[in-house]
Amino acid sequence: xxxxxxxxxxxxxxxxxxxxxxxxxxxxxxxxxxxxxxxxxxxxxxxxxxxxxxxxxxxxxxxxxxxxxxxxxxxxxxxxxxxxxxxxxxxxxxxxxxxxxxxxxxxxxxxxxxxxx
Amino acid sequence: xxxxxxxxxxxxxxxxxxxxxxxxxxxxxxxxxxxxxxxxxxxxxxxxxxxxxxxxxxxxxxxxxxxxxxxxxxxxxxxxxxxxxxxxxxxxxxxxxxxxxxxxxxxxx
Numbered sequence: 555x556x557x558x559x560x561x562x563x564x565x566x567x568x569x570x571x572x573x574x575x576x577x578x579x580x581x582x583x584x585x586x587x588x589x590x591x592x593x594x595x596x597x598x599x600x601x602x603x604x605x606x607x608x609x610x611x612x613x614x615x616x617x618x619x620x621x622x623x624x625x626x627x628x629x630x631x632x633x634x635x636x637x638x639x640x641x642x643x644x645x646x647x648x649x650x651x652x653x654x655x656x657x658x659x660x661x662x663x664x665x666x667x668x669x670x671x
Numbered sequence: 672x673x674x675x676x677x678x679x680x681x682x683x684x685x686x687x688x689x690x691x692x693x694x695x696x697x698x699x700x701x702x703x704x705x706x707x708x709x710x711x712x713x714x715x716x717x718x719x720x721x722x723x724x725x726x727x728x729x730x731x732x733x734x735x736x737x738x739x740x741x742x743x744x745x746x747x748x749x750x751x752x753x754x755x756x757x758x759x760x761x762x763x764x765x766x767x768x769x770x771x772x773x774x775x776x777x778x779x780x
Binding site: 556588596597598600645647659660661662663664665667 | 704706711712713714715716719758768770771772773
């Protein structure tokens with residue numbers, strides 16, 4: 555149980571284009587999903603918390619107009635990187651909280667490696 | 672401020688036992704997680720402690736001492752596939768998950 559999928563697993567795009575990443579909880583409903591970014595040899599950095607049916611909460615320093623998050627259902631959240639630039643190249647990982655409690659375990663998707671040329 | 676400390680890197684021998692420590696100073700405490708992350712992959716959940724004591728899952732055990740702000744992950748009968756980064760994370764009073772930088776564990780034959 556508690557499986558989270560992400561699509562695509564990797565993407566290469568040209569500078570200035572937009573990229574959408576999907577995160578799905580496959581066998582449970584997730585009222586809260588999280589989006590992280592991880593640069594090589596660095597720890598996870600939380601970008602935003604996504605709540606179903608409401609606006610995402612962004613961490614300080616993360617541009618909400620650049621990283622659009624939509625949590626349309628209890629099993630799907632999407633992250634759209636708009637007008638991507640080479641500095642946006644990173645490993646993007648989503649996670650979903652398995653239970654309704656705020657202290658419940660987060661389970662991670664496999665990640666999406668974005669390369670912007 | 673919030674702070675989680677883990678050793679940056681550790682080396683151990685196949686078949687041996689290794690203990691990875693984590694100390695934390697956070698505003699409140701609502702649980703401590705250990706995750707394993709292989710290079711180029713997303714983290715996978717290993718264990719969760721919210722009360723003092725031991726949690727065991729196969730070759731992996733985690734211990735928590737809330738009074739000391741301390742936890743450790745114990746890996747027994749090490750295998751080459753255990754080479755990975757091990758991340759300690761604490762849920763604070765606002766239920767924010769605070770991440771350590773991770774400990775890179777290198778297993779040698």
